[in-house]
Amino acid sequence: xxxxxxxxxxxxxxxxxxxxxxxxxxxxxxxxxxxxxxxxxxxxxxxxxxxxxxxxxxxxxxxxxxxxxxxxxxxxxxxxxxxxxxxxxxxxxxxxxxxxxxxxxxxxxxxxxxxxxxxxxxxxxxxxxxxxxxxxxxxxxxxxxxxxxxxxxxxxxxxxxxxxxxxxxxxxxxxxxxxxxxxxxxxxxxxxxxxxxxxxxxxxxxxxxxxxxxxxxxxxxxxxxxxxxxxxxxxxxxxxxxxxxxxxxxxxxxxxxxxx
Numbered sequence: 001x002x003x004x005x006x007x008x009x010x011x012x013x014x015x016x017x018x019x020x021x022x023x024x025x026x027x028x029x030x031x032x033x034x035x036x037x038x039x040x041x042x043x044x045x046x047x048x049x050x051x052x053x054x055x056x057x058x059x060x061x062x063x064x065x066x067x068x069x070x071x072x073x074x075x076x077x078x079x080x081x082x083x084x085x086x087x088x089x090x091x092x093x094x095x096x097x098x099x100x101x102x103x104x105x106x107x108x109x110x111x112x113x114x115x116x117x118x119x120x121x122x123x124x125x126x127x128x129x130x131x132x133x134x135x136x137x138x139x140x141x142x143x144x145x146x147x148x149x150x151x152x153x154x155x156x157x158x159x160x161x162x163x164x165x166x167x168x169x170x171x172x173x174x175x176x177x178x179x180x181x182x183x184x185x186x187x188x189x190x191x192x193x194x195x196x197x198x199x200x201x202x203x204x205x206x207x208x209x210x211x212x213x214x215x216x217x218x219x220x221x222x223x224x225x226x227x228x229x230x231x232x233x234x235x236x237x238x239x240x241x242x243x244x245x246x247x248x249x250x251x252x253x254x255x256x257x258x259x260x
Contacts, residue, residue, distance in 0.1 A: 004069040006031040006167065006199040007052065011063030013223075014047055014056065021047045023223035024063065034193055034200040036214030036231070038207070038245065040254065043220045045203035049169050052201070053087060054080055067167075085113065088165035088198075092172040094156035096144040103127060103140040106158045113163065129158045133188060150181040154188065161192060168193065170202035174209045186212040207246050210234070219245065221254070 005028040014022040021044040029035045039045050050056040052065055054072070064071045072083050096105045106126035111117055127137045133154040144152055153173065160168050173189060174182035186209050193200045193213075204210050210217055211231055218228040219242050227239045234246055244252030 003030070005029055005066075006033070006068060007201065008066040008069070009052075009063065010066075012048075012051060012065060013059045013062035014044075014051060015059060020223055022051070022058070025220075025223070025225055027218060027225060027228065029199060029201060031199055032197050034190075034202070034213055034215045035218060036202045036204060036210040036216070037218050037220050037225075038204060038210050039220035040205065040245070044223050045220055046171065048220065049171060049201065049203055053089070053169070054084065085163070086166040088160035088163060088168040090153075090156045090160045090168070090170045090173055092175050094144075094152040096152055096155060096159075098144055101141050101143055102130070102135075102147070102155050105144070105155055106130060106162050108159065109163050126158070126162060129162045130155070132161070132192065133158045149176055150184065153177065153181075153185050157185075157188065157192065161196065161198075164196075165198065167199045167201070170200065170204075170213070172204050172206070173202065173213075174204070174206050179208075182206070182209065183212070189213050207234075207248075 007029040009025050009027045012022055012025040025048065037045050037048060047056060051058045058065060058073055065073050067083055067086065072080065075083060097108065100108065103123050103126040106129055107122035110122045110125060123140065127140050130137070130140065135151065135154050135158070139147070139151070147155065170189065174185055177185060190213055202213060211234065214231040216228060217231050217234045218225050221241055227237050227242045229237060234242065237243060240253050244254050
């Protein structure tokens with residue numbers, strides 16, 4: 001019996017004027033699977049996630065993006081909103097609202113989606129979710145500026161899962177963290193995704209993070225996925241582009257554009 005992927009991309013393309021950012025991306029992500037897309041800056045990783053989220057519209061007549069087998073590329077309005085309720089997002093740098101308390105950040109989506117939900121009930125749900133990412137109730141009334149970078153990431157993760165999404169996206173989840181705290185966040189992401197049975201799509205250039213949080217790794221280069229395989233195989237991919245990237249070597253087929 002054929003199992004429908006949770007996320008399925010076929011021929012997804014996106015150009016901004018003459019610049020082609022995505023050039024026919026094909027990728028299936030199974031329910032409960034964690035896939036990490038790696039690649040250098042400007043290779044289209046963020047555009048890929050934004051296209052799935054509907055923040056950016058993929059080029060018309062240039063592929064499909066399906067969630068549970070349903071093409072969402074042409075959905076608008078309430079139909080698209082219903083799909084987006086399945087999604088959670090941990091933004092790069094956590095992207096917390098500076099003027100809101102921790103619990104208000106976590107409960108922001110809850111209150112926005114359910115107008116009948118009281119602030120007291122939203123606060124209780126937010127505190128419960130904070131506990132799932134290892135934060136005590138006493139941080140609920142703090143503001144983001146009173147938190148360390150690692151704590152801000154935890155709050156961002158709590159906000160991402162507060163609405164009980166089926167799919168969660170991670171945008172450079174360890175950016176700005178020291179190696180030890182980055183590993184703590186990686187462990188937390190793995191535990192959260194597995195415990196809640198989430199489907200996860202992450203983008204990163206941090207190979208330590210990619211190896212730990214991904215079941216599979218895919219490399220995006222010049223708008224195309226040039227290698228997709230199990231995370232444990234990324235160091236022996238047999239692909240010169242992947243090998244250069246994961247080892248951080250200046251010499252190789254990937255040529256960096258440097259202005260002089």
